[in-house]
Amino acid sequence: IICDIDYIMKISYMGTGYVGQVSGAVSAHYGHDVVLVDIDKKKVESINQGKPTIFEKDLDEMMEDLVINKKKLRATLDTHQAVLDTEASFICVGTPDRGGMIDLSYIQNVSKSIGKALKDKKQFHLVIVKSTVVPGTTINTVKPIIEEFSGKKAGVDFGIAMNPEFLREGLAVSDNIDPDNIVIGTQDEKSQKMLKEIYAWAAKEKYTFVNVTAAEAIKYAQNSFLAMKITFANEWGNYCDVMGIDAKEVLDAIGADRRISPMFLRNGPGYGGSCFPKDVNAIVHSGQINHSPFRILEEVVATNNKQYLSLIDLAKSKIGSIARRKVGILGLSFKPDTDDTRESPALKIISYLVSQGCNIKAYCPQGTEMAKKWLTDNRITEIFYANSAEECVKDVEFVLIPTDWPEFRELLPKITVPTFVGHRSFVNPDNFENVYSLGFPKK
Numbered sequence: 001i002i003c004d005i006d007y008i009m010k011i012s013y014m015g016t017g018y019v020g021q022v023s024g025a026v027s028a029h030y031g032h033d034v035v036l037v038d039i040d041k042k043k044v045e046s047i048n049q050g051k052p053t054i055f056e057k058d059l060d061e062m063m064e065d066l067v068i069n070k071k072k073l074r075a076t077l078d079t080h081q082a083v084l085d086t087e088a089s090f091i092c093v094g095t096p097d098r099g100g101m102i103d104l105s106y107i108q109n110v111s112k113s114i115g116k117a118l119k120d121k122k123q124f125h126l127v128i129v130k131s132t133v134v135p136g137t138t139i140n141t142v143k144p145i146i147e148e149f150s151g152k153k154a155g156v157d158f159g160i161a162m163n164p165e166f167l168r169e170g171l172a173v174s175d176n177i178d179p180d181n182i183v184i185g186t187q188d189e190k191s192q193k194m195l196k197e198i199y200a201w202a203a204k205e206k207y208t209f210v211n212v213t214a215a216e217a218i219k220y221a222q223n224s225f226l227a228m229k230i231t232f233a234n235e236w237g238n239y240c241d242v243m244g245i246d247a248k249e250v251l252d253a254i255g256a257d258r259r260i261s262p263m264f265l266r267n268g269p270g271y272g273g274s275c276f277p278k279d280v281n282a283i284v285h286s287g288q289i290n291h292s293p294f295r296i297l298e299e300v301v302a303t304n305n306k307q308y309l310s311l312i313d314l315a316k317s318k319i320g321s322i323a324r325r326k327v328g329i330l331g332l333s334f335k336p337d338t339d340d341t342r343e344s345p346a347l348k349i350i351s352y353l354v355s356q357g358c359n360i361k362a363y364c365p366q367g368t369e370m371a372k373k374w375l376t377d378n379r380i381t382e383i384f385y386a387n388s389a390e391e392c393v394k395d396v397e398f399v400l401i402p403t404d405w406p407e408f409r410e411l412l413p414k415i416t417v418p419t420f421v422g423h424r425s426f427v428n429p430d431n432f433e434n435v436y437s438l439g440f441p442k443k
């Protein structure tokens with residue numbers, strides 16, 4: 001149920017990555033006047049031409065319409081002016097992993113800029129943390145920095161709130177247009193009222209009202225639960241291999257139980273992406289330093305860190321030594337329908353194969369550019385990037401498919417060399433002579 005908004009708010013989004021671009025565009029789609037702020041000139045220029053800088057289904061048309069036709073969305077490099085021009089600012093900058101903890105430098109920098117701008121502002125302004133930050137960060141880091149640089153008081157001159165983001169890359173636009181849950185973490189009534197105005201388009205039963213620290217915790221509880229669920233499926237996949245059981249039959253059957261649900265219950269070569277690995281690490285660390293360890297999540301991290309090797313082991317079990325072989329890798333992004341290759345099992349697999357002297361050809365429908373950058377930064381340069389999936393599987397000795405892009409399915413009948421698939425749910429290996437998958441005990 002979508003409701004109309006009564007009040008068109010002027011809103012800025014600080015940080016124009018996956019989260020800022022999508023949630024900013026969706027706010028504008030529902031009628032608010034939105035400005036996206038970034039320190040990256042190329043992103044700002046591209047958005048002002050109506051072009052997203054990320055690959056997300058439906059975002060191209062939406063952004064072009066909002067920027068060029070409706071003039072509801074624009075981008076700027078000027079944080080100061082954006083704060084003065086708007087009533088609320090979402091913080092959407094990155095919080096990358098630094099040795100198991102989150103790097104707060106981007107959060108600190110943007111909080112300083114917001115604080116300095118608020119010094120010059122007379123009206124109340126709401127600051128909402130949307131980035132994923134460990135419980136306590138908004139109150140202990142963001143709030144004092146803004147208070148120091150603005151000379152103003154939170155809850156009186158400006159509001160402080162936390163509204164975690166739950167989008168799934170690849171489905172980010174539809175997840176934002178019709179979210180399951182909108183978590184509104186606030187400390188004062190005025191901030192809560194403003195957030196209700198921002199999300200006035202959503203059905204009221206979608207709201208969860210909590211305090212700021214609980215909002216931060218909800219994001220970690222959710223992501224760590226999903227990472228744990230994937231890891232559970234992966235370990236069942238490994239076990240089924242050994243026991244001669246088809247893992248898909250087991251996982252599909254338990255997924256049919258509504259208490260369990262089939263979502264995130266497919267075995268594969270490990271979870272990746274910019275969120276699960278860093279979020280589970282960060283909450284494990286927070287548990288340790290606060291003397292309340294998450295033993296189960298510590299195991300999830302350890303298990304996932306080696307799960308990518310299961311695909312290599314599967315190949316070894318069928319073709320013997322893989323050293324110095326010619327290998328085709330189909331799929332580099334951490335999952336289909338995204339260009340994001342951060343923490344992708346495919347890149348861990350490539351690093352391992354290169355260390356074994358393999359000769360690699362790689363192809364991904366969207367992830368090649370980001371993968372190339374990461375691999376080059378890690379001094380892995382001897383990769384041939386194919387222009388098509390067909391080219392990638394030519395003149396190689398075996399093929400690995402760590403990421404299950406649906407379009408690779410059509411190619412399977414044409415591949416003549418042994419092919420090893422990470423996700424059992426992607427294909428039934430029994431339909432092909434030369435195809436093997438994790439979680440499927442083919443003799």
Ligand code: NAD
Pocket residue numbers: 014015016017018019020037038039040043079092093094095106109110130131132133165166167168169274275
């Ligand atoms: P990202 O790296 O794609 O984008 C961050 C952007 O912030 C970059 O464009 C960067 O240039 C910009 N930036 C850095 N410092 C800035 C500053 N001082 N002022 C303005 N812009 C600045 O990150 P992302 O994937 O969008 O994630 C952002 C946050 O949201 C992270 O905390 C992440 O954990 C969380 N999150 C991400 C997802 C996801 O699927 N990507 C989902 C939910 C939550």
